Amino acid sequence: MITIALSKGRIFEETVPLLAAAGIQPLEDPDSSRKLILATNRDDVRLVIVRATDVPTYVQYGAADIGIAGYDVLLEHGGAGLYQPLDLDIARCKLMVAVAEGFDYFGAVRQGARLRVATKYVESARQHFAGKGVHVDLIKLYGSMELAPLVGLADAIVDLVSTGGTLKANKLVAVEHVQDVSSRLVVNQAALKLKRNRIQPIIDAFSRASAHHHV
Numbered sequence: 530m531i532t533i534a535l536s537k538g539r540i541f542e543e544t545v546p547l548l549a550a551a552g553i554q555p556l557e558d559p560d561s562s563r564k565l566i567l568a569t570n571r572d573d574v575r576l577v578i579v580r581a582t583d584v585p586t587y588v589q590y591g592a593a594d595i596g597i598a599g600y601d602v603l604l605e606h607g608g609a610g611l612y613q614p615l616d617l618d619i620a621r622c623k624l625m626v627a628v629a630e631g632f633d634y635f636g637a638v639r640q641g642a643r644l645r646v647a648t649k650y651v652e653s654a655r656q657h658f659a660g661k662g663v664h665v666d667l668i669k670l671y672g673s674m675e676l677a678p679l680v681g682l683a684d685a686i687v688d689l690v691s692t693g694g695t696l697k698a699n700k701l702v703a704v705e706h707v708q709d710v711s712s713r714l715v716v717n718q719a720a721l722k723l724k725r726n727r728i729q730p731i732i733d734a735f736s737r738a739s740a741h742h743h744v
């Protein structure tokens with residue numbers, strides 16, 4: 530059995546055509562089914578539906594052989610035990626620093642102010658601000674980061690931005706680029722050795738079907 534870990538939503542939707550290129554069709558839609566293990570048209574391939582942030586963990590421990598995870602999530606996880614053969618170039622967005630409209634971010638940085646930054650992406654944020662020599666107190670959040678500057682929890686956030694619509698709706702502005710993000714294929718290293726004859730063709734099909742190749 531080959532087990533592929535995926536998250537619902539944007540990553541699942543953009544992965545369906547890649548799976549099809551590898552001859553894999555899910556028999557159910559994770560948005561309408563409550564099942565966490567989805568069968569496919571292939572008896573030897575199943576999908577497990579997990580939180581985006583949990584995909585690297587399932588693959589690291591071999592509970593899934595293959596996974597698709599955002600680069601944002603992989604940077605936070607650290608990538609231990611994971612072979613990362615492909616940038617699939619799907620679910621593209623940017624990790625950005627954003628502040629409330631009217632907050633003078635560059636002025637605060639120039640003055641050497643200590644900034645409070647709320648984010649789910651603590652590792653990426655720590656590296657970003659350390660690289661710029663900006664002093665920050667990081668506050669870990671698990672979602673709805675956009676709220677933090679509006680209610681005085683933080684001066685800035687580090688969050689994913691794709692269209693900018695959520696920032697705009699909350700009167701926030703992006704002020705600094707941290708990292709381009711897209712989703713990558715991750716493979717358990719032991720599984721790749723033991724099941725190479727079944728895993729390599731999937732990697733190759735994904736590689737041919739995705740716009741952009743090597744990491």
Ligand code: ADP
Pocket residue numbers: 536537538539540580581582598599600601602620621622689690691692710711712
């Ligand atoms: P969760 O809500 O479980 O944290 P999401 O479904 O919001 O997960 O995000 C899953 C992945 O989708 C992210 O890790 C990221 O790589 C990707 N993604 C692409 N664009 C966006 C976006 N605008 N906002 C959030 N995630 C995005």
Ligand code: MG
Pocket residue numbers: none
């Ligand atoms: Mg989300």
